[in-house]
Amino acid sequence: MLAFIKRREPFWLFVHSPSAMIAAFLTALIILGALFAPLIAPSNPYDLSSFSLMDGLLPPVWQDGGRSAFLLGTDDQGRDMISSILYGARLSLVIGLTAMVIATVLGVGLGLAAGYFGGRFDAVIMRIADVQLALPAILTALLIDGIARGILPTEIQQNMRVTVLTLAIALSLWVNFARTARASTFVEKNKEYVEAAIIMGQHPLRIMLIQILPNIVGPLLVIMTVDLASAILLEATLSFLGIGLPADSPSLGTLIRIGMQFLLSGEWWILWIPTVFLIVLVVAINVLGDFLRDIFNPGLR
Amino acid sequence: MLTVQDLTVRFPSRFGDFTAIKGVSLSVAPGEIHGLVGESGAGKSTIGAAVIGLLQSPGYVAEGSMTLQDTDLRTLSTDQAHKMRGKRISMIFQDPQTSLNPLMTVQDQLVETIQAHEDISKTQARKRAIDLLEEIGIKNAETRIRAYPHQFSGGMRQRVVIALALCTDPDLIIADEPTTALDVAVQSQVLGLIRRLADTRQIGFLLITHDIGVIAQIADRVTVLRHGIVMETGKTAQVLGKPKNPYTVDLMKAVPPLDRRLDRFLVPGEDRKSDTDRDQAKGDKAEKWLLAGQKDPATGLAINDLSVRFVGERTSLWRKPKPFIALNNVSLDVRPGTIMGLVGESGSGKSTLAKAITGLVKPALGTIRLQDLDLPHGRDRGRHHPSRRLIQMVFQDPFSSLNARHRIGYILGEPLLHYGFEPDAKLRRNLVADMLELVGLTPDAIDKYPHQFSGGQRQRIAVARTLLARPKFLICDEPTSALDVSIQAQILNLLKDLQATFGLTILFISHNLAVVRQMADDVTVLRYGKVVETGKVEDVFERPRAEYTKELLALTPVTPSDW
Incomplete structure (x- = not known):
């Protein structure tokens, strides 16, 4: 059936790896669910008028007192858990993806230039990266969040929350990309095809982007997937600590924070369901990243 | 046993x-x-x-x-x-x-x-x-x-x-x-x-x-x-x-002899008849295009008292590290339209000399002149210096000299675009296809990636890339040392043909004396960054003056000619 696929090509390896297939399936399912949340979610968790306190603290449908209208139960405000999670995943994914893309562009750009030019430029960039690396990601994010709170007026702050959060996460992740891009560039720039381009007198920018970048994209792709998972986790952590998104537009982290209050009071679903959801999402993305790493490791092919 | x-x-x-x-x-x-x-x-x-x-x-x-x-x-x-x-x-x-x-x-x-x-x-x-x-x-x-x-x-x-x-x-x-x-x-x-x-x-x-x-x-x-x-x-x-x-x-x-010079190697599967046919029919456009760019007479290269130093190993925290002298007062004269062979053991400075000529390494002293054109050293040579086009290089390793992520058509189109020869994508593609035929490949290679070719074919592609810059001076740094003998013979034949047709001047670097004997008109022997001997290839091989040259010639394993 799959005879048309070339052996040992990435896609062949993919259909022969059950863990990668399951991970890809779960990731795709969650992304689709988040993307089409307004269409498939039973209710809109942002619309305060759509839920009533009367429906508060309902357990999932398989437990006594559960109602079929709320398959996974409701929180104390009467919000449907499924809807909250789908909308929350939407926010988490948007923030995670955007942060990852910003970190990639920033990190790869700086790393490529540092590796290509070397010398003092390289030293400065990499020392900045070292300082960045010495600060835990959460601390960086807290710092940026604090600065934003300090300088922005209160009205704008509420609207800027997502932007500030994204930037904070991106700034704590770019170092990974910069280091990998720099190391790979060091290897590539001594190869003869790069020398040929230099002899020809090609512009350094062209050599970096057209000659070197396509050759170092493999390891970067791996980091992109792994860091996507990190970005989502980081967002969840910040929201959990209360410096992320507010309770009226909850992301996964915010949902978990809300659920914490009910951890010991018997309403387990408010905490556990978003937590399990987050774990599944992050693990699935990580498994995909591992699979990509295997593909780009020529020793295993 | x-x-x-x-x-x-x-x-x-x-x-x-x-x-x-x-x-x-x-x-x-x-x-x-x-x-x-x-x-x-x-x-x-x-x-x-x-x-x-x-x-x-x-x-x-x-x-x-x-x-x-x-x-x-x-x-x-x-x-x-x-x-x-x-x-x-x-x-x-x-x-x-x-x-x-x-x-x-x-x-x-x-x-x-x-x-x-x-x-x-x-x-x-x-x-x-x-x-x-x-x-x-x-x-x-x-x-x-x-x-x-x-x-x-x-x-x-x-x-x-x-x-x-x-x-x-x-x-x-x-x-x-x-x-x-x-x-x-x-x-x-x-x-x-x-x-x-x-x-x-x-x-x-x-x-x-x-x-x-x-x-x-x-x-x-x-x-x-x-x-x-x-x-x-x-x-x-x-x-x-x-x-x-x-x-x-x-x-x-296909084994190059050390004691005599062959006009051409006889290569299995490449008999001479089909070869001349190829020159007439295929690659015709590319040949005309190249000849059109070769109107001015051949170009020579003169190197005078060139010295290259690298930063040496640091022996003390306080003293400045002693420089490592890679080239020491090297003078070299490549006559227009000829092939100069450069031989020496590893570490003798052969490749450093090539890098100094192409501007990848900055010499401390000396001058390099391409006919009437003074070549500034290292980074002082701007990206738009005319020598960037006139001097081209064929590298040793055909596996790393072509960018693995680009198609052959793109790789070969680069010089045409870069030097502004052919802005039109379609014409450029035609010329590239024709050039592939000129170096003995089929034009359908244009849409393939480098890894789909063998070492010898890749070296042909590398030669085609240098030609598409319409160069006057070619540096070949061990172009065949990664190849099998029969493939080596093909590539050497190709280089000889191209040199004769387009009047190129070539600096041919090799550690293999027999190969240099086949290719070069003049030869220079390097050792520890110094010129040991230089002269016409027959003179150096048959009547070597320097002790070191004699030793090299005596130690090179050869097939006895009286078998």
Whole structure:
């Protein structure tokens, strides 16, 4: 059936790896669910008028007192858990993806230039990266969040929350990309095809982007997937600590924070369901990243 | 002693078995050096691995028998095979850099090996190790034995590897390309040592190599392999001197002789008739386009008192590190329209000179002039300096000189676009396709990626790329040292043809004297960054003046012409 696929090509390896297939399936399912949340979610968790306190603290449908209208139960405000999670995943994914893309562009750009030019430029960039690396990601994010709170007026702050959060996460992740891009560039720039381009007198920018970048994209792709998972986790952590998104537009982290209050009071679903959801999402993305790493490791092919 | 009968080795795969070795028979007598020669992929190393029982999984011996004296090597259990390895069969590998453990002293490695096979005390083992090192020509063995591998030079390190193979007193030693990584002077010493060991200790050697000169110099008998099948076997002088098999005949014709110059190599599958046809019909447009750009007369290159220094190793925290002098007052004159050969051992500064000419390395002193054009040094030469187009380079490694992520059409289109020759994408593509034909490839190569080509084809593509810049001066840095002899002959023919047609001036860098003899009009010999001798190629090869040149010529393994 799959005879048309070339052996040992990435896609062949993919259909022969059950863990990668399951991970890809779960990731795709969650992304689709988040993307089409307004269409498939039973209710809109942002619309305060759509839920009533009367429906508060309902357990999932398989437990006594559960109602079929709320398959996974409701929180104390009467919000449907499924809807909250789908909308929350939407926010988490948007923030995670955007942060990852910003970190990639920033990190790869700086790393490529540092590796290509070397010398003092390289030293400065990499020392900045070292300082960045010495600060835990959460601390960086807290710092940026604090600065934003300090300088922005209160009205704008509420609207800027997502932007500030994204930037904070991106700034704590770019170092990974910069280091990998720099190391790979060091290897590539001594190869003869790069020398040929230099002899020809090609512009350094062209050599970096057209000659070197396509050759170092493999390891970067791996980091992109792994860091996507990190970005989502980081967002969840910040929201959990209360410096992320507010309770009226909850992301996964915010949902978990809300659920914490009910951890010991018997309403387990408010905490556990978003937590399990987050774990599944992050693990699935990580498994995909591992699979990509295997593909780009020529020793295993 | 070693008898291999009808050996067949298979590598199973999803699409049926791949037969790497088909019905190979050979034998090695005590004290005999049996050469195993063939081009890459012929299965030389696979035979060696099968004999010593180290075939890479999933390869397996499908048929045939291998016996060492009365021991059947095929029926040995894993444990028995392990004991037999080292004790009765040893191996010498190609690269002495990697076949010794860098973290253990030579003494530890030798003693460990001796004690693994014999129940003797450490002091006795050590004494034996010292005797061995002395026997294979390491002076002060008593103290040198405590050194680490990196404290030995390349040739000495290969001697240590030989001592390691020898220390258990084996009957048979498999030497897999033992001198390929070494310079000629060291190579000749190591080969002499192998010959001496075969004669004095009656050890049988299975000498695996692609270098026919090496075989001619020391092997008693030779087996020629191709695609895992024996083409010809017999006494060395008979097989190499009067080859019967057509493949061996072709192979011998492709070997460049040191003592005379051939006009062209006769290459199997490329007879001269079809070659001239190609020049007329195919690649016509590309040839016209190139000739249109060659209107002005040929260009020479003059180098005057060029010195290149690199930052040396720091010996003290306070003192400035002493510079390492890579080139020392080198002067060179490449006459317009000729080929200048540049020879020397590794570390003599050949490649540094090429890099100085192309501006990749900045010389400390001296001048480089391309005809009437002064070439600024290093980064002082701007990106738009006219020499960026006029000087082009063919690199040694065809695997890394083409960007693996771009299609051939794109790679070859780059110079056309960059120098503004052909802004129109369609015309550019036509010209590239035609240029591919000019260098002997089919135009459908244009949409493929570099990894879809063999080394020789890639080198043709690399040559095509340089031509598309309409260069006047070409630097070829070891353009054929990564290629098999028959492929080497094709590439050398191609370069000769192109040089004659377009009046190019070429600096041809090689460590292989025979190749330089075939290609060059003039030759310069470099050693430790200094010019030792320079002159017309016939003069230097037939009447060398410098001692060093004489030595190089004498030590280069050649096939005797009186066979």
